[in-house]
Amino acid sequence: xxxxxxxxxxxxxxxxxxxxxxxxxxxxxxxxxxxxxxxxxxxxxxxxxxxxxxxxxxxxxxxxxxxxxxxxxxxxxxxxxxxxxxxxxxxxxxxxxxxxxxxxxxxxxxxxxx
Amino acid sequence: xxxxxxxxxxxxxxxxxxxxxxxxxxxxxxxxxxxxxxxxxxxxxxxxxxxxxxxxxxxxxxxxxxxxxxxxxxxxxxxxxxxxxxxxxxxxxxxxxxxxxxxxxxxxxxxxxxxxx
Numbered sequence: 001x002x003x004x005x006x007x008x009x010x011x012x013x014x015x016x017x018x019x020x021x022x023x024x025x026x027x028x029x030x031x032x033x034x035x036x037x038x039x040x041x042x043x044x045x046x047x048x049x050x051x052x053x054x055x056x057x058x059x060x061x062x063x064x065x066x067x068x069x070x071x072x073x074x075x076x077x078x079x080x081x082x083x084x085x086x087x088x089x090x091x092x093x094x095x096x097x098x099x100x101x102x103x104x105x106x107x108x109x110x111x112x113x114x
Numbered sequence: 115x116x117x118x119x120x121x122x123x124x125x126x127x128x129x130x131x132x133x134x135x136x137x138x139x140x141x142x143x144x145x146x147x148x149x150x151x152x153x154x155x156x157x158x159x160x161x162x163x164x165x166x167x168x169x170x171x172x173x174x175x176x177x178x179x180x181x182x183x184x185x186x187x188x189x190x191x192x193x194x195x196x197x198x199x200x201x202x203x204x205x206x207x208x209x210x211x212x213x214x215x216x217x218x219x220x221x222x223x224x225x226x227x228x229x230x231x
Contacts, residue, residue: 033218033219040123040223041223042205042221042222042223042224043205043221045218048218058218088157090159092159102149102161102164103159103161103219105158105159105160106158107156107157107158108157108158
């Protein structure tokens with residue numbers, strides 16, 4: 001079945017460590033997104049990529065980094081520079097320009113900093 | 115800048131009753147799309163319903179319908195015959211359409227809906 005796979009589902013990190021969240025899609029979508037979700041905050045955009053080898057900062061990019069070396073993969077690294085990394089992270093994809101705009105989401109990854 | 119506001123952080127409804135979730139947005143664009151997404155306790159976000167701004171007719175999907183008031187910039191979601199499985203967070207979202215290319219999806223902060231037996 002086509003979809004978006006995020007891993008791991010749960011992740012614990014010590015302060016000062018970098019951690020990478022995986023996001024893989026087999027929908028052949030051009031655009032991919034990373035959102036952060038905190039209680040009462042809705043979804044906030046971290047980074048997005050409209051095409052392979054290109055990505056843009058979203059509203060809260062500080063302390064995060066991404067890469068888009070393959071169309072199907074868009075990993076997110078939470079660096080030690082991120083002051084408050086404990087959150088639920090959602091990856092999404094979209095068919096790209098010209099599509100209606102619907103996002104397809106993964107099941108999310110919950111990161112907890114100990 | 116575009117914004118999306120959901121003024122009801124939490125709502126509850128009795129099973130089989132009807133409930134309406136509110137959403138307002140602010141934009142200077144004339145061409146855009148609006149969405150309602152559902153996030154159940156399992157946390158997977160799924161699309162409930164979509165509305166194109168150029169369409170005057172309100173979108174419906176089975177028990178879900180919207181009341182789209184373009185002049186008032188209002189986009190409410192009505193759930194009829196509520197079921198226990200409708201218990202979830204509901205997010206209203208907006209995306210501008212710039213002549214074939216689109217901006218990024220902008221979400222409201224969500225409304226937590228509880229359906230009570």
